[in-house]
Amino acid sequence: MIRVGIGEDIHPTDDSRTLILGGVIIEEGPGLRGHSDADVLLHAITDAILGAAALGDIGHHFPPNDPRHAHADSADFLRTALRLARQTGWTLGNIDATIRAERPRLAPYIPHIRERIAAIAGVDISTISIKAKTSEGLDAVGRGEAIAAIAVVLLHQ
Template sequence: MRIGIGYDVHQIDESRPLVLGGVQIEAPFGLLGHSDADVILHAVMDAMLGALALGDIGVHFPPSDDRFKDADSMKLLEHVVRLVAQEGYQLGNLDVMVLAEAPKLLPHVMAMRTNIASVCHVDIGQVSIKATTNEKLGFIGRKEGIAAQAVALLVQADKE
């Protein structure tokens, strides 16, 4: 077994769509970033890469590389899942915590879990996503950004 932790944060940008967990969410703002700024998937990828000591998403998808400008983070996650498989591992389970004052994420959690489980080739029961506010404290509480933390357990892949 290998365990990794991931964290990501992006600043609010009122000119962009909000994409979290591969789901475009109706909101008056999105997140600023080189790619689609999906903090959930970025934290997930960092957790999976970290579990295998393969660096972080900045190493694999540098913001200085125009190929990743406005990139769909679901496609980036597919790449990370292939790297994990090449190392002989697969996702055992994933736990994600999103920190945001708004919007309410509960109506979107099942779609996010479904997206991630599908790309990772696991059962939806192996993917947990939770959300909380920051009780109006700090930059998250002032609605200046959204953050996500993820913990991934990787297990050796089944030999077929």
């Protein structure tokens, strides 16, 4: 049996914060505003896992108004989602995700992001695909006002 989940997230840019994507600090910035560390990529992946396992969404498990999650490490959200999925009999098959950002240029960071997500998830790096795209100046992402991510995961029993 297999299930597929999709997750997406978007956060506004914030030059006063450090940019974290896929658990990797990216010094070039801009950072992202959010209640936790605002790791838009890990949020999308977490939501995709929870969705595939029919366990709700990230806001249900980690409400943004809960002070326990203020400045939280989003890697903990991903670990929790994976643990919950495993408890209901699901195993992660693969992750395919896309980050949408005008800046910084993310291609040099993709190998490290893949390694970090594989380490967090406890899977082989060959199961992690991360891509980066711009929005060609269109919408909030294209204007540099936000960074977004979308993720698809496969779970199997």
